[in-house]
Amino acid sequence: xxxxxxxxxxxxxxxxxxxxxxxxxxxxxxxxxxxxxxxxxxxxxxxxxxxxxxxxxxxxxxxxxxxxxxxxxxxxxxxxxxxxxxxxxxxxxxxxxxxxxxxxxxxxxxxxxxxxxxxxxxxxxxxxxxxxxxxxxxxxxxxxxxxxxxxxxxxxxxxxxxxxxxxxxxxxxxxxxxxxxxxxxxxxxxxxxxxxxxxxxxxxxxxxxxxxxxxxxxxxxxxxxxxxxxxxxxxxxxxxxxxxxxxxxxxxxxxxxxxxxxxxxxxxxxxxxxxxxxxxxxx
Amino acid sequence: xxxxxxxxxxxxxxxxxxxxxxxxxxxxxxxxxxxxxxxxxxxxxxxxxxxxxxxxxxxxxxxxxxxxxxxxxxxxxxxxxxxxxxxxxxxxxxxxxxxxxxxxxxxxxxxxxxxxxxxxxxxxx
Numbered sequence: 001x002x003x004x005x006x007x008x009x010x011x012x013x014x015x016x017x018x019x020x021x022x023x024x025x026x027x028x029x030x031x032x033x034x035x036x037x038x039x040x041x042x043x044x045x046x047x048x049x050x051x052x053x054x055x056x057x058x059x060x061x062x063x064x065x066x067x068x069x070x071x072x073x074x075x076x077x078x079x080x081x082x083x084x085x086x087x088x089x090x091x092x093x094x095x096x097x098x099x100x101x102x103x104x105x106x107x108x109x110x111x112x113x114x115x116x117x118x119x120x121x122x123x124x125x126x127x128x129x130x131x132x133x134x135x136x137x138x139x140x141x142x143x144x145x146x147x148x149x150x151x152x153x154x155x156x157x158x159x160x161x162x163x164x165x166x167x168x169x170x171x172x173x174x175x176x177x178x179x180x181x182x183x184x185x186x187x188x189x190x191x192x193x194x195x196x197x198x199x200x201x202x203x204x205x206x207x208x209x210x211x212x213x214x215x216x217x218x219x220x221x222x223x224x225x226x227x228x229x230x231x232x233x234x235x236x237x238x239x240x241x242x243x244x245x246x247x248x249x250x251x252x253x254x255x256x257x258x259x260x261x262x263x264x265x266x267x268x269x270x271x272x273x274x275x276x277x278x279x280x281x282x283x
Numbered sequence: 284x285x286x287x288x289x290x291x292x293x294x295x296x297x298x299x300x301x302x303x304x305x306x307x308x309x310x311x312x313x314x315x316x317x318x319x320x321x322x323x324x325x326x327x328x329x330x331x332x333x334x335x336x337x338x339x340x341x342x343x344x345x346x347x348x349x350x351x352x353x354x355x356x357x358x359x360x361x362x363x364x365x366x367x368x369x370x371x372x373x374x375x376x377x378x379x380x381x382x383x384x385x386x387x388x389x390x391x392x393x394x395x396x397x398x399x400x401x402x403x404x405x406x407x408x
Contacts, residue, residue, distance in 0.1 A: 056391060056392050056393070066391075067391065067393070070391075070393045071392075071393065149389075205297060205301070206297060206300055206301070207300075207301075207304060215296070216296060216297065216300070219295055219296045219297045220297040222295060222297075223295045223297040223298055226295065226340070226367055227367045227388055227389055228367075229367065229368075230340070230366055230367025230368035230369070230387075230388065231367055231369075233368050233370055234367075234368060234369040234370050234387070237370045237371060237372070242370075242372065243370070244340075244368065244370075244373070245340055245367070245368055246340065247294060247340055247341060247342040
């Protein structure tokens with residue numbers, strides 16, 4: 001089973017091709033503006049302040065609205081008005097595909113209905129897949145925190161596609177960032193990222209462009225899994241777990257030297273790229 | 284009145300970079316950043332910063348060991364434990380060992396500076 005975005009659904013159905021999807025995404029990129037961009041257009045903040053707010057948003061756990069108020073001096077009323085203006089001009093993928101002449105409005109309407117029904121069914125299946133795991137509470141906490149931290153850092157919508165038992169292998173050319181969690185349960189959280197996505201994560205976390213092979217980038221990846229691991233321990237404490245994270249590490253060192261073991265693998269979609277979370281449970 | 288001095292201790296260079304960026308335009312002066320607990324204790328002895336921001340989970344000498352050694356040198360030092368692990372157990376262990384406060388990651392720049400200002404007021408009071 002899998003869950004996907006509407007554009008990918010159309011691609012899979014053969015309704016559009018890859019070029020059409022890329023064209024629609026580009027149309028969206030040109031038409032849709034972030035909250036800070038709308039604030040700049042409305043003359044409420046300058047470009048430098050917008051960059052500062054965006055940078056702080058990537059590094060914090062607060063909403064963009066809270067940071068706009070604190071750093072940009074915007075009132076709640078101003079932020080609400082900006083959100084309304086932003087929504088008014090928002091171009092959805094279906095509309096972008098129609099605008100590009102790739103599909104008709106009628107096609108979009110019909111397929112959207114099928115897509116929504118399928119998504120609802122797949123959400124239910126995902127929940128059942130979690131319930132069938134040996135440690136559903138741990139798997140849910142790790143998965144939710146992985147997706148929310150990655151989404152916060154990259155500012156890309158991230159969608160869980162599947163949760164399943166797997167062989168724990170790291171894909172060729174990908175980077176793995178891992179952390180052992182010890183205590184009354186013992187497991188290892190491993191975040192697997194393709195190089196492009198990893199490069200984006202590292203650059204966004206550090207606020208500057210960095211090479212994915214640099215020590216700074218590897219360090220940022222380790223800090224990401226450290227946030228996820230530590231927050232997972234905190235999240236699980238009220239459920240009776242007593243857990244403690246060990247220092248994080250990255251592939252190329254300790255991970256590749258470890259034997260590959262069965263894992264619980266969550267696969268997610270970040271725009272066009274996949275990412276994986278592998279949980280190695282230690283009995 | 285001189286600006287408060289801050290020393291950051293974290294094995295993650297990424298966190299040291301982020302904290303330095305957060306404090307760049309503030310009244311707080313980052314006077315030292317160390318990635319290793321043992322070296323950090325030596326450096327603390329030399330510079331005696333007003334505030335120490337200390338990571339809890341570090342390879343080699345842990346944050347707790349580093350905390351104990353800093354407090355042995357100066358029982359009145361202001362050491363804030365910084366960690367993504369915010370369990371009651373971890374917080375209790377740090378505070379009962381003598382840490383001044385505990386800050387859970389992630390945090391925003393705004394909240395971070397407000398936290399440090401509150402701490403600084405407490406030190407000067």
